Amino acid sequence: xxxxxxxxxxxxxxxxxxxxxxxxxxxxxxxxxxxxxxxxxxxxxxxxxxxxxxxxxxxxxxxxxxxxxxxxxxxxxxxxxxxxxxxxxxxxxxxxxxxxxxxxxxxxxxxxxxxxxxxxxxxxxxxxxxxxxxxxxxxxxxxxxxxxxxxxxxxxxxxxxxxxxxxxxxxxxxxxxxxxxxxxxxxxxxxxxxxxxxxxxxxxxxxxxxxxxxxxxxxxxxxxxxxxxxxxxxxxxxxxxxxxxxxxxxxxxxxxxxxxxxxxx
Amino acid sequence: xxxxxxxxxxxxxxxxxxxxxxxxxxxxxxxxxxxxxxxxxxxxxxxxxxxxxxxxxxxxxxxxxxxxxxxxxxxxxxxxxxxxxxxxxxxxxxxxxxxxxxxxxxxxxxxxxxxxxxxxxxxxxxxxxxxxxxxxxxxxxxxxxxxxxxxxxxxxxxxxxxxxxxxxxxxxxxxxxxxxxxxxxxxxxxxxxxxxxxxxxxxxxxxxxxxx
Numbered sequence: 306x307x308x309x310x311x312x313x314x315x316x317x318x319x320x321x322x323x324x325x326x327x328x329x330x331x332x333x334x335x336x337x338x339x340x341x342x343x344x345x346x347x348x349x350x351x352x353x354x355x356x357x358x359x360x361x362x363x364x365x366x367x368x369x370x371x372x373x374x375x376x377x378x379x380x381x382x383x384x385x386x387x388x389x390x391x392x393x394x395x396x397x398x399x400x401x402x403x404x405x406x407x408x409x410x411x412x413x414x415x416x417x418x419x420x421x422x423x424x425x426x427x428x429x430x431x432x433x434x435x436x437x438x439x440x441x442x443x444x445x446x447x448x449x450x451x452x453x454x455x456x457x458x459x460x461x462x463x464x465x466x467x468x469x470x471x472x473x474x475x476x477x478x479x480x481x482x483x484x485x486x487x488x489x490x491x492x493x494x495x496x497x498x499x500x501x502x503x504x505x506x507x508x509x510x511x512x513x514x515x516x517x518x519x520x521x522x523x524x525x526x527x528x529x530x531x532x533x534x535x536x537x538x539x540x541x542x543x544x545x546x547x548x549x550x551x552x553x554x555x556x557x558x559x560x561x562x563x564x565x566x567x568x569x570x
Numbered sequence: 571x572x573x574x575x576x577x578x579x580x581x582x583x584x585x586x587x588x589x590x591x592x593x594x595x596x597x598x599x600x601x602x603x604x605x606x607x608x609x610x611x612x613x614x615x616x617x618x619x620x621x622x623x624x625x626x627x628x629x630x631x632x633x634x635x636x637x638x639x640x641x642x643x644x645x646x647x648x649x650x651x652x653x654x655x656x657x658x659x660x661x662x663x664x665x666x667x668x669x670x671x672x673x674x675x676x677x678x679x680x681x682x683x684x685x686x687x688x689x690x691x692x693x694x695x696x697x698x699x700x701x702x703x704x705x706x707x708x709x710x711x712x713x714x715x716x717x718x719x720x721x722x723x724x725x726x727x728x729x730x731x732x733x734x735x736x737x738x739x740x741x742x743x744x745x746x747x748x749x750x751x752x753x754x755x756x757x758x759x760x761x762x763x764x765x766x767x768x769x770x771x772x773x774x775x776x777x778x779x780x781x782x
Contacts, residue, residue: 355690391692401687405705405781414701415691459782477691 306369308333308512309481314363316349323349325536327363331481331529334510338517338527338544342559345533347516351483354514355395356386367392367480394479398486400466402458408469409454412441412476444472448502464495468502482506484515520563524548532556575744575752582740583759585654586726589736593661593722600662601669608674626667632728635660639732657729668718676711709778716771720764
């Protein structure tokens with residue numbers, strides 16, 4: 306069974322149709338790259354999956370459970386949205402770390418708040434919090450930031466901040482981790498360290514959706530690639546096929562433009 | 571002489587500080603309510619609130635004091651209100667409008683990405699507010715609030731127009747006795763109060779210096 310099944314998703318902003326009939330599936334452990342020019346709807350798609358936007362049409366099914374169905378109001382209750390979000394993690398282009406918390410606190414804040422809802426929280430408070438702390442630490446270590454846990458975001462470089470943000474998303478153990486142009490806000494010399502940890506996550510079979518402009522990286526890391534153009538999926542398939550032998554003229558033109566501007570890609 | 575002047579001025583200072591304290595007590599929360607109104611999704615409400623803020627901020631506080639004090643009598647034939655109460659009411663209305671704009675700036679100054687990051691991590695809206703955005707709002711509003719506090723201390727002198735006997739009014743009585751130095755002495759009291767405020771606000775700002 307597919308871990309994620311998106312069916313006929315549509316999203317409008319006023320009269321503008323941002324997403325149109327988006328359907329795709331993902332398997333557990335797969336990395337999916339979404340490419341396409343700015344304004345093609347990639348970010349909106351991720352935001353819909355994370356319930357930051359509400360799709361006007363379509364369904365989102367995770368592990369067979371229908372999380373969202375535009376035709377069924379029962380799936381749209383505000384009170385349940387919060388729990389549903391936890392199936393997904395989101396790493397933002399602009400990191401969005403909480404400035405008043407240290408790297409470790411950024412990672413552990415949400416798990417601590419969630420743990421308060423556990424029935425055994427009162428009885429085992431100390432134990433649970435210690436567990437969350439040590440998990441947060443090991444998460445930062447995985448990101449190569451073991452020595453930075455006490456640093457505040459403004460004391461970290463952009464690449465380090467983004468790695469903390471990845472650790473923070475991973476700490477919630479999402480089924481599917483989404484990246485929204487994770488290196489677009491970084492200086493070129495800092496993109497490498499972020500791509501490296503995403504590559505490692507892919508090697509560890511983390512289920513991921515990566516919206517990216519790094520074409521070489523997408524080709525290397527992704528199992529599947531979706532090319533979006535003007536709100537629709539213009540082409541999707543195995544990474545090597547879409548990127549090396551695109552069937553669609555639109556895909557070919559897009560990739561050619563990137564190949565020209567190699568410096569950027 | 572010095573002692574009797576000091577005692578008289580202290581009496582006035584008590585009134586000044588009372589007006590200052592009561593204004594903060596009521597205007598700080600009321601300002602927050604007004605700021606929510608000015609950010610409301612309901613356009614008519616937003617329009618009404620913004621108009622009120624425009625009128626209150628756009629007219630002299632001294633004029634407002636006179637209107638609040640004399641207005642009820644001249645318009646509706648009501649008895650004159652208590653002088654001090656009228657002063658407090660005017661100051662609360664006036665300052666809550668200024669505070670509301672500061673709150674609005676502080677709230678809107680926190681990037682929306684902060685809230686989204688919290689929500690995506692499964693936090694409730696109230697958790698996001700209290701654990702993520704609140705401190706960032708406070709950090710943003712402390713410096714402009716500090717300015718308002720200091721202005722407020724000095725603005726209290728305006729209530730002399732309706733003969734509330736605050737410290738400046740008390741000192742003025744000595745002019746008729748041909749004495750100038752009590753006026754400078756008054757300044758010392760204002761400076762002392764604002765000096766303490768400046769230190770407190772500076773300390774608060776420093777407390778939040780650890781993040782950007």
